[in-house]
Amino acid sequence: MNKIVIYQALTRIFGNTNRTCKENGSIEDNGCGKMNDFTSKALQEIKKLGTTHIWYTGIIEHAITTNYSQYNIALDYHEVVKGKAGSPYAIKDYYDVNPDLAVDVNNRILEFEELVNRSHQEMLKVIIDFVPNHLARNYVSDAQPTDSKSFGEGDNINVHFDSNNNFYYLPGEQFNGPVTARSGQYFVEKPAKVTGNDCISAKPGINDWYETVKLNYGIDIFNHGEKHFDPIPDTWHKMLDILLYWSAKKIDGFRCDMAEMVPVEFWNWVIPKVKDKYPHIVFIAEVYNPELYRQYITYGGFDYLYDKVGMYDTLKAIIQGQQRPSAITKTWDVLNGIHQHMLFFLENHDEQRIASPFFAGDAKKAIPAMVVSGAIYSNPLMLYFGQELGVDGMDNEGYSGQDGRTSIFDYWGIQVFQDWVNDGNFDGALLTQETLELRNWYQNFLNIILKHDVIRQGEFYDLMWSNEDNNAFDSSKLYAFLRYYNKKILLIIVNFSDSKFEGRVKIPAHAFFTMGVESQKFFRGFDILSKKNKISFPQEVAITNGAGFKIQAYSGRIYELE
Template identity: 75%
Template sequence: MQKIIIYQVLTRLFGNTNRNNVQNGTIEENGCGKMNDFTTKALQEIKELGISHIWYTGIIEHATTTDYSQYHIESDFHEVIKGKAGSPYAIKDYYDVCPDLAEDVNHRMGEFGSLVKRTHDANLKVIIDFIPNHLARHYISDSKPDQIIDFGKDDDTSVNFHINNNFYYLPGETFDGPVTAKNKNHLIENPAKVTGNDCISAKPGINDWYETVKLNYGINIFDGSKHFDPIPDTWNKMLQVLLYWADKNIDGFRCDMAEMVPVEFWHWAIPEVKKRYPKIIFIAEVYNPDLYRQYITYGGFDFLYDKVGMYDTLKLIMQGHQQPSAITKAWDVLNGIHQHMLFFLENHDEQRIASPFFAGEAQKSIPAMIISGTMYSNPLMIYFGQELGEEGMDEEGFSGKDGRTTIFDYWGVNLYQDWVNEKSFDGAGLPQSANDLRSWYKTFLNIALTNDTLKNGKFYDLMWANEDNDNFDSNCLYAFLRYYNDKILLVVVNFSNEKVKCRIKIPPHAFFTMGVESARFFKGIDILGGKNKISFPKDVAISNGLGVKVKPYSGRIYELS
C-alpha cells in the first residue's frame, strides 16, 4: 500500500518573496504568491522532502477586497470580508480559481491546469478544498457553466426553510453585521440569511462566521426535521461542483467542516463522484469523535482529521500537561478505524509548534512527529514552514500575533522566504537550526513514506509491559513495535529535555504475536540516525529489558533482525 504524506500549503503565501509586510497591506504593498511559483524545481524539493500529496489551500475563488472588476469579476463588500485578502473559506464562485493566484488573471483556469500537470509530473498528487457548509455572503458566479443555476437564484425568500431553497432566511429582517461599512458600496441583504456557523440571527457577532451564509441540505434548522426525499436542490448543485473539479484531474478533496453537512449527503454524493473518478480521495474535517465511524462507514470518507484525539493528546504531552501514556488511550479510542485517521501537528487552523502558544520550540515536535508518522500506516500531514520551525508570530492585520500563519492577509513568511531564497530553494538564507530541522524532517518523512514495515505493518504497544519497570520513565518515554513479515521495528521517543537511558522490556506475548518466538538473538540499527546499534539476547529483552539511550526531544527507530 502507499503511505500518504500531505504537504498543506497556503498557495497565496508560498511563492511570495515580497518582504514589505505592511500591516493590513494590500496586494500591491505586500505581494502575493502565484500558482506559477510552484515551479518544477519547487515541486521537486517538496517531493524530495518525503511528500506524496500537496494540498493547495485557497484555490477556489473567494471574497476579497482586491478589485478585479476589470476582468469582469464582480467586486465584493469589504464589511463582510475578513482581512484584505479574505478567507479562502468564504467561497464567492465555486466554478473559478482565485484571481490572486494567477499571473494572467484572464488565463487563471489554464494556470491551474498547468499547476496540476506540473504536480503530477513531479510524481505528486493534488488535493484542493471543497467547502460545502457555507458560501461567501456575496456569492455570485461569473464563471459557471451555462447549464448551472446560481445558488439561491430560485429560492423562496418568504419562508425560513424549504427543501429546495439553497439558503435559510429570516423574513422581515435585514442583515446587520458586526463591521460597519465605510463607504456607500455596502451589502444589503434582505431578508437576512442564516450565518455559516449556524448563527440564526440577522445580527451575527464578530466571533461568528459573519462573512458566510449557511447552505441548506434539507435539514430544517428551525425545528430539526430532516427532508431528504426528494433529493434537495443543494445536493444536486454541490455534486455538480464536485464533478466539475474532479474533471480537472485532481486527486482528492479536503472537505471543510464536513460534520456540519448531513452524513446522508456524503453517503449519496461520494459514491456518485467515485463512479466516474474511482481513485479520488475524500478527507473530512470532523471534530466530534462520536461521529468518526459514521462518516467513514456510512458517509464514505477515506480519511478524517484526528484533531480531537491524537493531535490534542500530543499537544498536551508536548506542553507538559499529560504523560506519554495518554497516547495509548488516544489510539485505543480509534480501534478499528486507525487507517482512516489523518494525523498532523500543524495546519492552517492550529498554532505553530514553535510559537509560545504551543510548545515554544520547534525541536519539541520531533518525538510527536515520530509517533504521528510511525504508529500506523494512516496518512500524515505537515503544514508548510513546519519543517523549518516557523513560529507564526507575525501581526499581519486581521490575523494578530496568535501563533498562526495568517489565512486572511497578504503577507510574506520570512523564514519560508529564506528557504525559497529568490526561488533557488537552497535555504542559503536560513539559520542553521532551520536547515537542521528540515534535514531531520526530510530523513524522517522519507522513511515513513517508503519503509515497508511502516507502510504495511501491525502495531504492538509496549507501555503496558513497562508499567512497573523502574528503568523505564513513562513520564517522558513512549515505546512500541511495528512488525511486517520478518521485519520488526522498535520505536522509542523521549519527550523530555534531558538525555534518557532506559531499559525497554519486550514481553513474550509480543514475540509470540509477531511470530518470532523461536528467535534467540537480535541485532538492531537505528534507521533514523544510522549510527546507533544494539544487540541483545531475547531472554534479556524479556527479563531485564533492552538498553537504549535517547537524546532530548528525540527518538529512535530500530530495525531488528
C-alpha cells in the first residue's frame, strides 16, 4: 500500500513574485502566479518535500473582474464576483482554464497540459477541482464542445422545478444581490435562480454564495426533496461529459467541492463511468456530515473523504486547549472500518492558517497534531502550500480581510513564500533560520511517513486506555499509540504542551500479544524523527511501570523498536 501525501497549491498565488500587495489590488497592481511558475525545479522541491500528489486549486475558469474580452472571453459583472480575482468555486466555463493563470492566454489549455506533463515527469500525480453543486451566476462557456448545449439552454424557466432543467427558478422574480452594481454595469437575471448554498430567494444575503447558482440534479427542493432520477436528469449527463473531458487531459484525480450537496445517487452513477475509461482516477469528496461518510464511500464510490468535522476539529481543539488529547481516541473510534478512506489535514484554502492567532498563533504548535495526522494510519494526508513555512494568513488582501486565511478571492503574494521561491531558485536562501527549520521538519516527517512500511501498511493500537491511571503519563498533554507491521513496531508519543516532559508510558500485555511479539523480552530503539533520542525497556517493565521517555514541548517521537 502506498501512502498518499497531497500538496494543495493555490495556483494563482504560488508563483507570484510581485511584492506590491496593494489592498484590493488589480492583477496589474499585485500580479498573478501562472501555471508555468510550476517549473521542473519547483516541482522537484515539492516532490522532495515528501509528496505524491499536487492539487492545483483554481484551474478551471471562474468568474473574475479582469477584462479578457480581447480573447473572446465574456466580461463578468463586479456585483456577482467576490473580490477582484473571484472565487475558484464560481465556475464560469467548465471546459476552460482560468486565463489569469496563462502566460499566453490563447494557449491556456496547452499550458495546462504541459503542467500535467511536467508534474508527471517529476513523479507527481495531478488533482484538480470539480465543482458540481453550483456555477457562476454569469456562466458563459466559449470552450464547450460544439455539439453540446450550455447549462440552462432549453430549460423551462416558467416553473420552479423540472427534472430536466439545469437550474431552479423563481418565476416572476428578478435577482437582487447584496452588492450594488457599478456605474455602467448591471447584471440582470430574470427569473431569478436559486443560489448555490440552497438559498431559495431572489435576494440572497452577503453571507450567501450570492455569486453562484445551484445546479439541479433531479431533487425537487420545493417539494420535500422528492427525487426524480428516472430518466437520468440532463445535469447528470453534462457533468459526466465534463469529468471525462478533464480525465482525458491525463490528470489523476478530482477534489469534488461540496460533494454532499449533490445526491449520492449521482456519484454512484457517474464515478464508475469515469473509472471505466480512466481507472486510475481518484475521487476525493468534501463531505462535512459524518453521518454521510459511509454512504458516500460504500454507495457513492468515493476513494477518500475530507475528515474536517472529525480529526481536524478535534486536533484544532486540542491545540487550542479546548479538549484533551484523549479526544483523539473517540474521534478515531467513530471512523471504525473506514479509516483508510479519510483524508486528514490541518490546513486548506477554507481553514485558518495554523500560525494565525485564530488557530494556534505559532506554526510549531501544530507539530504534534501533524505527527498524529500523518502517522496514525495509512490513509492520505494533505498540507496547504506555505504551511511548511509557517504562513500566518494575516495579510489584509481586500475582500478576504485579515481573517487568518490566505485569500482565494484576491490577487496577492505571500512574502515568506516568495522568500522560499527566491526568484525561481526555490532554495530558501532568504528564509529565517526558524522558518528553514520548520520546513526541514516537515520534509523529514513527510518522507518518513511516505516510505516507512509500518506507517504505509501497519495496524494501529491506542495506548491511552492503558495509561488512564498512570501518574507518570499526563493524558492532558500527551497522546501515545503503536503502529505495527510484520513484527516491526513504532511507538509514537506526542506532546501538545508548552513544556518538555519526562515520564513513562505503559504498554499492556495485550498489545505485545496483538503485535505477535509477546515472547520478546527486551526492546530498544531510537526516535527516527530526531535520529538520536533513544529508548529501551524490558517487556515486563513496560507492562507494569511503563517505558521511560523524554519529549520536548510541541513535539513528537517516533520510536522504531527492535
